[in-house]
Amino acid sequence: MTSQIWQPPDIGSICPEQNAQLTQCSETGFMFLALLARLFGGSKDSRVPFNPYPKPYPSDYYSSPLKHIGPDHHGVGPSLDFDAPVDHRIQAHSFGPKGSHGFSDASLFLKPSLTSVFENEPPKFQSSFFDGRLDFFDADAADTKKVTVTAKPEAGTAKAEAGDKKKSKRRKKRHATEVYDFIVVGAGSAGCVIANRLSEVKKWRVLLLEAGPEEPDVTSVPALAPVLGSSNIDWMYRTQPEELTCRAHRGQTCPWFSGRVMGGSSSINYLVYMRGNKRDYDDWAALGNYGWSYDDVLPYFKKSENNQDIEAKDEIYHGVDGPLTVERFGYLDKNVAMLVQAFHETGLPLVDFNGEQQIGTMTVQATSKDGIRVSTNSAFIRPVRKKRPNLFIRTNAQVTKVLIHPYEKIAYGVKYVKNGIWHEVHAVKEVILSSGALNSPKLLMLSGIGPAETLHELRIPVLKNLKVGYNLQDHTTTEAMLMGLTNKTSTLINSNQLINEVKKYYSSKHSEGPLSATGPLYVTAFVRTPFADEDETVPDIQYHFDGRNLKEFYSDPTTYLATRTLPLSYYDSINVRPILLLPKSRGYLTLNKTDPVFGQPLIYSRFFTDKRDVDTLVAALNMIQVLEKTKAFRENGVEFIREPVEACMNYEWGTYDYFFCILRSYTATIFHPSGTCRMGPPSDEDAVVNPRLKVYGIRHLRVADASIMPNIVRGNTNAPIIMIGEKISDMIKEDWDHYL
Numbered sequence: 135m136t137s138q139i140w141q142p143p144d145i146g147s148i149c150p151e152q153n154a155q156l157t158q159c160s161e162t163g164f165m166f167l168a169l170l171a172r173l174f175g176g177s178k179d180s181r182v183p184f185n186p187y188p189k190p191y192p193s194d195y196y197s198s199p200l201k202h203i204g205p206d207h208h209g210v211g212p213s214l215d216f217d218a219p220v221d222h223r224i225q226a227h228s229f230g231p232k233g234s235h236g237f238s239d240a241s242l243f244l245k246p247s248l249t250s251v252f253e254n255e256p257p258k259f260q261s262s263f264f265d266g267r268l269d270f271f272d273a274d275a276a277d278t279k280k281v282t283v284t285a286k287p288e289a290g291t292a293k294a295e296a297g298d299k300k301k302s303k304r305r306k307k308r309h310a311t312e313v314y315d316f317i318v319v320g321a322g323s324a325g326c327v328i329a330n331r332l333s334e335v336k337k338w339r340v341l342l343l344e345a346g347p348e349e350p351d352v353t354s355v356p357a358l359a360p361v362l363g364s365s366n367i368d369w370m371y372r373t374q375p376e377e378l379t380c381r382a383h384r385g386q387t388c389p390w391f392s393g394r395v396m397g398g399s400s401s402i403n404y405l406v407y408m409r410g411n412k413r414d415y416d417d418w419a420a421l422g423n424y425g426w427s428y429d430d431v432l433p434y435f436k437k438s439e440n441n442q443d444i445e446a447k448d449e450i451y452h453g454v455d456g457p458l459t460v461e462r463f464g465y466l467d468k469n470v471a472m473l474v475q476a477f478h479e480t481g482l483p484l485v486d487f488n489g490e491q492q493i494g495t496m497t498v499q500a501t502s503k504d505g506i507r508v509s510t511n512s513a514f515i516r517p518v519r520k521k522r523p524n525l526f527i528r529t530n531a532q533v534t535k536v537l538i539h540p541y542e543k544i545a546y547g548v549k550y551v552k553n554g555i556w557h558e559v560h561a562v563k564e565v566i567l568s569s570g571a572l573n574s575p576k577l578l579m580l581s582g583i584g585p586a587e588t589l590h591e592l593r594i595p596v597l598k599n600l601k602v603g604y605n606l607q608d609h610t611t612t613e614a615m616l617m618g619l620t621n622k623t624s625t626l627i628n629s630n631q632l633i634n635e636v637k638k639y640y641s642s643k644h645s646e647g648p649l650s651a652t653g654p655l656y657v658t659a660f661v662r663t664p665f666a667d668e669d670e671t672v673p674d675i676q677y678h679f680d681g682r683n684l685k686e687f688y689s690d691p692t693t694y695l696a697t698r699t700l701p702l703s704y705y706d707s708i709n710v711r712p713i714l715l716l717p718k719s720r721g722y723l724t725l726n727k728t729d730p731v732f733g734q735p736l737i738y739s740r741f742f743t744d745k746r747d748v749d750t751l752v753a754a755l756n757m758i759q760v761l762e763k764t765k766a767f768r769e770n771g772v773e774f775i776r777e778p779v780e781a782c783m784n785y786e787w788g789t790y791d792y793f794f795c796i797l798r799s800y801t802a803t804i805f806h807p808s809g810t811c812r813m814g815p816p817s818d819e820d821a822v823v824n825p826r827l828k829v830y831g832i833r834h835l836r837v838a839d840a841s842i843m844p845n846i847v848r849g850n851t852n853a854p855i856i857m858i859g860e861k862i863s864d865m866i867k868e869d870w871d872h873y874l
């Protein structure tokens with residue numbers, strides 16, 4: 135039995151706000167969470183010994199081109215003003231539109247719970263005040279777990295002298311900064327791929343740093359995806375309050391889940407494997423991003439893929455030799471078949487979304503194998519981490535700054551904190567940021583790369599003035615468009631059954647049954663509204679579906695949404711989510727001035743600020759009602775619930791104003807933040823990285839993750855980011871002449 139890594143979401147603090155009895159807030163709900171923690175809270179990665187190979191060579195092993203920087207490199211590069219007063223705001227209650235009450239903007243400044251992600255002991259610091267001041271701390275010495283006390287030999291004796299020599303040798307070794315060829319920051323969708331591919335080169339030493347813990351077993355159960363957001367493997371970021379978004383959510387802000395764990399968001403996502411539209415990549419190339427057209431990127435999608443479905447026969451579009459298994463679930467929910475059939479009746483073809491044509495419907499290909507999630511950790515890291523002596527992995531290691539030589543503008547390492555201890559590690563070749571679209575821009579800004587104005591305000595010396603944090607995009611939708619099921623198709627189960635299903639799944643040899651799939655999320659459709667692009671191969675809306683408990687949602691939507699933890703498999707109604715595929719509105723994120731290092735970045739989504747986005751979504755909400763006329767729906771008695779939901783009572787259901795109200799009140803994203811370190815050619819004033827993903831103006835530093843997308847792709851983002859990881863790995867190998 136390993137120690138419990140995973141801690142469930144803390145809904146205990148929200149449940150007292152419920153206006154109606156919600157199952158997740160009942161005894162059953164809490165029992166369910168406790169059971170999950172007990173059965174699935176450990177990690178199979180902790181059950182195997184860690185890298186059995188010796189530590190990397192100390193810095194003097196290399197003849198580093200950066201040696202002249204200084205003896206210990208401390209104090210080089212920008213640092214924050216640690217003397218500035220720290221304003222720790224306190225939580226304050228706020229009341230929003232009808233039914234919406236909770237914690238408002240003050241709570242947004244709260245740090246993500248650090249204690250929960252530190253494996254061994256709580257951190258020894260409370261604020262960024264200590265950044266840099268703990269440099270004197272001997273990290274390796276402090277890391278030593280066991281201290282043994284032996285009798286001291288008498289001073290002056292030969293034994294004592296020998297001992298002194300040994301000690302000073304050891305001390306020297308301890309003080310030597312660790313040096314790698316590459317440091318990858320963030321073990322998410324892109325980072326795990328990059329660490330794997332770079333460590334294929336035996337002579338390269340690769341360090342992968344991840345802020346979160348090992349991937350707990352709970353992530354492997356597909357239907358448990360809702361319980362992962364807001365748990366200790368999520369960054370727990372939320373949007374800032376805005377006029378047009380999230381009005382009926384707690385504190386008028388939306389959660390923006392993002393994995394803080396080995397595998398990153400690929401470990402907490404909903405397993406949909408989707409590549410987007412060919413046009414997405416051709417448009418990137420047309421913007422001047424040479425090498426990123428669809429024809430250029432297709433081989434990289436195929437390279438990682440191990441497709442086990444019928445689509446694998448299409449060799450033009452699919453690969454079967456990669457580490458990432460893509461496979462449909464073995465369990466088919468009856469409503470999934472009904473939805474596919476209904477869409478098909480309306481004239482949509484059954485398609486391979488990742489093949490020739492995207493517009494159509496089908497069950498989704500999933501990043502799963504035998505009913506178990508395949509994250510980038512399980513696909514790209516787990517199989518090699520014990521086998522490659524040149525791959526080093528540190529979990530619970532949060533990077534706080536990229537070390538950059540201030541005059542030469544060369545990145546040479548990073549600073550990170552683990553178990554409350556500060557460390558500095560160096561890279562002789564490159565530092566690669568793969569921390570995701572919310573954290574890579576944050577790290578760049580903390581390192582002196584970003585909008586000069588923002589950095590000046592925080593007294594961070596500006597190394598390069600770039601539009602970091604801008605161009606923020608996501609796929610928006612609403613939580614409040616429900617269709618009701620009859621007893622015939624409802625899959626709702628009672629409390630005892632729920633607990634038994636979990637136990638059954640746990641003790642069965644094969645992962646099967648409702649928990650081994652994602653309920654109605656297993657089906658999707660891509661369509662065109664009247665606002666779509668002239669190019670008829672391009673959709674502007676994707677429909678996703680999410681199971682609900684109808685009565686409980688309608689009785690208290692705000693608390694229901696904030697405490698959603700139950701499996702995807704059991705429901706008596708379905709929320710239709712029309713996803714806006716190519717939003718025109720753009721948001722931004724910036725550093726939290728109260729606590730820039732450990733505080734969450736301030737995220738201004740600015741969804742719906744371009745009215746065309748609202749028009750398209752309203753059109754999609756109208757279009758979907760056609761399903762009611764299909765034989766599949768009629769035979770099963772499925773109908774839309776035409777009753778206004780709490781925050782939109784003042785509008786008539788089905789009108790433009792009603793739909794706009796549910797969009798701005800019950801706003802949702804499907805957690806695909808992108809674009810915040812935009813890729814573009816030198817002529818692009820908004821670009822942060824060039825088409826080889828090198829940060830403009832800084833050598834030896836790249837960003838490779840969701841943040842480089844100039845425009846978000848028309849589809850779910852995990853597969854495209856894995857592709858980005860594959861492609862950049864090859865570019866790096868080219869740039870360091872590995873192929874010569």
Ligand SMILES: Cc1cc2nc3c(=O)[nH]c(=O)nc-3n(C[C@H](O)[C@H](O)[C@H](O)COP(=O)(O)OP(=O)(O)OC[C@H]3O[C@@H](n4cnc5c(N)ncnc54)[C@H](O)[C@@H]3O)c2cc1C
Nearest residue numbers: 320322323324345398399403404406533570839840850852
């Ligand atoms: C709830 C949810 C559901 C989703 N569903 C789907 C889906 O079904 N299909 C799909 O295609 N996409 C889905 N997505 C989106 C997709 O998973 C993400 O777009 C993708 O995983 C992002 O990849 P990334 O490499 O950019 O970032 P991430 O995968 O988020 O990786 C970033 C990593 O960097 C680490 N990190 C950040 N800062 C630091 C630091 N300072 N120091 C050290 N480490 C750091 C993080 O902890 C994380 O592990 C979903 C996302 C979420 C959150």
